[in-house]
Amino acid sequence: MQPILEISRLTKTYSGGFTALKGVDLTINKGEIFALLGPNGAGKTTLIGAVCGLVRPTSGTIHAFGEDMASNWRSLRARIGLVPQELATDMFEPVRRAVSDSRGLFGLAPDAGKIEEILRALSLWDKRDAQIRTLSGGMKRRVLIAKALAHDPELLFLDEPTAGVDVELRRDMWRQIALLRERGTTVILTTHYLEEAEEMADRVGIINKGEILMVDEKAAMMERLGRTEALISLAQPLNEIPEALSAFPVTLAEDGRVLCYRGDGGGEGGGAGTTEVAQLTKALIAAGIDYTAIDIHESSLEDIFVNLLEGGAA
Amino acid sequence: MSLFNARSAWTIYKRELLRAFRTALQSILAPVLTTTLYFVVFGAAIGGQMQGGMGGVNYGAFIVPGLLLLTILGESTSNASFGIYMPRFTGAIYELLSAPVGVSETLVGFVGAAATKSLILATIILVTASFFVDYSIAHPVYAFGYILLVSASFSLFGFILGIWADNFEKLSIVPMLILMPLTFLGGTFYSIQVLPEPWRSVAMANPVVYLVNGLRWTFYGQSDFPIGLSLGLTLLFLAFCVGLIAWIFKTGWRLRA
Numbered sequence: 001m002q003p004i005l006e007i008s009r010l011t012k013t014y015s016g017g018f019t020a021l022k023g024v025d026l027t028i029n030k031g032e033i034f035a036l037l038g039p040n041g042a043g044k045t046t047l048i049g050a051v052c053g054l055v056r057p058t059s060g061t062i063h064a065f066g067e068d069m070a071s072n073w074r075s076l077r078a079r080i081g082l083v084p085q086e087l088a089t090d091m092f093e094p095v096r097r098a099v100s101d102s103r104g105l106f107g108l109a110p111d112a113g114k115i116e117e118i119l120r121a122l123s124l125w126d127k128r129d130a131q132i133r134t135l136s137g138g139m140k141r142r143v144l145i146a147k148a149l150a151h152d153p154e155l156l157f158l159d160e161p162t163a164g165v166d167v168e169l170r171r172d173m174w175r176q177i178a179l180l181r182e183r184g185t186t187v188i189l190t191t192h193y194l195e196e197a198e199e200m201a202d203r204v205g206i207i208n209k210g211e212i213l214m215v216d217e218k219a220a221m222m223e224r225l226g227r228t229e230a231l232i233s234l235a236q237p238l239n240e241i242p243e244a245l246s247a248f249p250v251t252l253a254e255d256g257r258v259l260c261y262r263g264d265g266g267g268e269g270g271g272a273g274t275t276e277v278a279q280l281t282k283a284l285i286a287a288g289i290d291y292t293a294i295d296i297h298e299s300s301l302e303d304i305f306v307n308l309l310e311g312g313a314a
Numbered sequence: 315m316s317l318f319n320a321r322s323a324w325t326i327y328k329r330e331l332l333r334a335f336r337t338a339l340q341s342i343l344a345p346v347l348t349t350t351l352y353f354v355v356f357g358a359a360i361g362g363q364m365q366g367g368m369g370g371v372n373y374g375a376f377i378v379p380g381l382l383l384l385t386i387l388g389e390s391t392s393n394a395s396f397g398i399y400m401p402r403f404t405g406a407i408y409e410l411l412s413a414p415v416g417v418s419e420t421l422v423g424f425v426g427a428a429a430t431k432s433l434i435l436a437t438i439i440l441v442t443a444s445f446f447v448d449y450s451i452a453h454p455v456y457a458f459g460y461i462l463l464v465s466a467s468f469s470l471f472g473f474i475l476g477i478w479a480d481n482f483e484k485l486s487i488v489p490m491l492i493l494m495p496l497t498f499l500g501g502t503f504y505s506i507q508v509l510p511e512p513w514r515s516v517a518m519a520n521p522v523v524y525l526v527n528g529l530r531w532t533f534y535g536q537s538d539f540p541i542g543l544s545l546g547l548t549l550l551f552l553a554f555c556v557g558l559i560a561w562i563f564k565t566g567w568r569l570r571a
Contacts, residue, residue, distance in 0.1 A: 088405030104325030
């Protein structure tokens, strides 16, 4: 994997004394979609701001495309795009001119064909002459994406891209982001919608209180930290766990009528957990314990996230 | 990548000018109307009663450079301050800060546009004035150069004001409560030579006096102070503003968190 962004020991303490980033180390690989997960105030936006030039880091280094951002900011910023969390732009500008101006601001010659391509891809072409203020919230957010894409960035930051948009538009946005990846753009998105990270990201980073708690491939993270949980409804209640089942991580619930299995190994396909549940059912049959139903499910990224934030996993 | 990107600067410049034309009633017609009223009241009505004019110049013509400066100072400051304050206020400044744009492109864009607007206004006001009073310009090239210099200087000043201000009140305090009184008391409507002491000495502490006199010299070839003094002080003010803006960009003061 070729790194496209390398952040090393990055700290940011604001003038009021609040430390938003506490020695963040993070490497983003070329071509991936990276989701930075964290609750409000975790430091996500500050981290993005530090890379994009909105925030002055207190210490630490940022390298993009192998070069130091502090000394080569001009050439490097030209290759980075940012879609901010807030719908912040001149609302009186017409869509096409706003997007074209963004291209000009990044020092590129006007390219009507390119702007048309971007607007069509984001379903904004019909609104090209409309003032931005007349568009819906979702459309406005697309305009900000179009503006960020106008200079063909190789690395794109999306700060809470689907905050406040409805489910349909959110899925539409996911499709747009997937298309960007297909075109080779590296995407870093912050979100507190776990579903979003689970749906889109190749890798996930979890940040809280200015510290990166974990970075891993989404599938590996779910496999490593995920749990398989099975609830087996028994035909006859048990008073205690039989000797034949002592090797399994099981407990009794609901007055012995339900056998609860909580094992390791989440992720796609269930990993080791589902295999063990299969072995458990065989052991039940062998021990002559009848059951009427099995409810088996894998823990989601949300469970992992909550556990991490609560310090329940490491 | 070079240290100056002309396309980036042009984009900011063009966007700012379009913003002004979008609000043409407020940014162009309003100052022209105000200045016209000054000409009607002070030039045609009151000036008509002043025999002998001021310093040998017909009174209506005498106030032309001062009124021109009154508009240029106010408009340059307001336009540049508003231009940079609004994106700060709305958050749209993220785009400028994340773009490969430095102090040079930003200044050429924002300050250049504000100064251009002032030059357009100055031209309109001079044309308007010609309907009310007879005036002539002794040194038209110097007059143009001086108006350009003052427009640029106060656009830079306005840019600093727009970065300093953290609310709309602060944005209007400086033009309304400082610049306008200084301009009114800076010899716009009179020569400070007609003031009795100690007011004449007090007036000499007003920097706008030297600006008005500088421009008046380019119009009528005479002023209360040598043109070199006016020019030197204006250039000093320009250099101070440029230095302050360079510092702002270097430290990110009120721009980058």
